[in-house]
Amino acid sequence: MSITRLDKNRPDAGELEDTTAAELIARVRDARATADRAEVDLLRLAVAWAHSHPLVPGDASWHAPAASGDEDGSPSDTDDVEDLEWFGIPDVAWDAPAAFAAANAMTTTAGKAFLRDALILRHRLPGVFACVVSHQVPVWRARRIAQAVIGKPADVAAYVDTELARTAHAVGTVTLDRVLDQAMTFLYPEQREEEQLEALDARYARLSERSLNHTGVAEMALRAEWADLKDFDKALSLVAAALKRDGNTEPLDVRRAMAIGVLADPARALALINGEEPPAPTREVVAYVHLTEEAVRGLDPLARDEHGRTWLEATFRAWCLRTDRHVTVRPVIDLNDSHPGCEGYTPSESLRERVILRNPTCVFPHCARPSRACDLDHLIPWLEGGPTTEANLAPLCRHHHRLKTHAGWRYQSLAPGTFLWHEPHGQWLITAPTGTVDIT
Structure with missing residues (x-):
């Protein structure tokens, strides 16, 4: 048996410098088992969190009531896509996912999906769930099965659960699709035939x-x-x-x-x-380009847009030289300059542009929604004397704006583009254009 030792001069050697290959493999296996146990714990915590935050009657929920559906256990034809995702599982308070997601370093959307999958496993796939909590099936594979039965009738979910509970640890996408197809064909043959015809006839144009x-x-x-x-x-x-x-x-x-x-x-x-003289161009492309001083002088070939994507500076130059585009050069916005603010509640167009360019996404923890699709929130509320200035405005997507306004989330500005958030359960997080840091 060969023995492999780490190079002591490598920066990652450290305490492992005298570890044999066999010992390294053993430690890898231990680390994998620890991670798998942690994922199961997280799944069970998700179920507990969802159960402890039921929907309060009369409150606005972000998914459909569990009681919706037909008497035979099928989802109602009138349910929309988001309603179908939550068919057959308990109601959860609309503001519950945000704190769970923040504690798990997830976006709120990802946190909702995790809670949804956990509840589907617990309530709609009890056999698979039992295999997960007994560490026979990894959580990622169980979530794939849960997502396959989203919006499916109760008897289809039960069929899948019965068929896959014993083999869930080895189920791939091919087997999962086959079992789901069997369930729908056996239990709902006419509906299945209609779905297959609709899939063949689907039309789209997707960029x-x-x-x-x-x-x-x-x-x-x-x-x-x-x-x-x-x-x-x-x-x-x-x-x-x-x-x-x-x-x-x-x-x-x-x-x-x-x-x-x-x-x-x-x-x-x-x-x-027709070989005729073309009319004046009518199309316009608006792009915000961030150039370094070297790029302006022609020494840096790269440029960045407001979403942080890197481009070749020559690409923008080529677009400006095209004759089929209407090019308008707008004044340069220097974020180092100060803005006087606005007298009223609504920010001016120039002030809105500055806030958006400084904060390219919603400033809520882990949220990546582009700021152009967000509300501009007054950190100090307008009715409490908060001014309409760049320092007192930040982009929040509509859901996170509601959390700040109605669910006890609070934040303050530490520096331009950097915010300190405090949520009702004691978590503290700092957000910046570079990401979110949990300082709890």
Whole structure:
């Protein structure tokens, strides 16, 4: 048996410098078992937290009442998507997920999902839940099963639970899909057939924001009527050919991709195809670009947008040189300058821009919702004399704004863009553009 020892000069050696390979593997196994036990404890705590925070009658809930549904145990046809996610499990107070999520270093949305999955396992999949608490099934695999029965009738959940309880530790997505399909086909054959037909007939046009890279290139997927797609394909070819006649030397596939932008302006596309003088551009792209002093001087090739994504500075330069875009250069906003604030309750457009640019997301712990989709909250309430100034304004998404206003969450500014939060159960957290730090 070979013995592997760590290099004592490596910075990660430390106390493990004399550990053999076999000992390292043993410690890895111990660490894995400890982590698995902690995940089970967290799941049980989630159930306990949800049970201890029931929905108070008359309070606004963030999911549907558990009593909704038909007498046969099926969810009601009138339930919306969020209602279906919580079908068949106990009601939970609308403000309960936030504290749980903060304690677990999660976004509020992720905390809601964890509570939902824990309750589904506890109340709808008791066999799988028993395997989890006895450490036979890892929590991540059990949550996958729980998510598969979201919104499904009670008898379908019971079928899945019976079929998978003994083998849940080894169930993958293929097996899970097969068992779920068996349950729906056996118990609801007509509904299953309708769902399969609807899936085959599904149509969409989806732009993938995650595919966007530093050069400004992204992906879009289309699924539509064949005749429409065929006509669109012909239009791409026509514009691509017109671009070539106009002197564009890019390969055909690149010109077809460029044709998508041309077709977004029908009048301009028609003029290009007919060889006529194109009309003045009507499309406008608004982008907030953060450049270093070196980038302004041409020494730094990178730039950043207000969401923190890194781009090639040449990408923005190329966009500005395009003739099919209307380019407006707005005044530079220097966040080091002071703003006088506003007299009334509503911030001016310039003040709102400064607050948003300084705080790119909701300033609630772990929240990543873009600030442009948020409310601007007065840290010191307006009715209590709080001014409408940059120092007294911060973006909060609507749910977290409600938590601050109605559920006892409090925060204060420590520095521009940095906030200290205190929640009703004693947690203290600091948020900044770089993330959230728990100082409890």
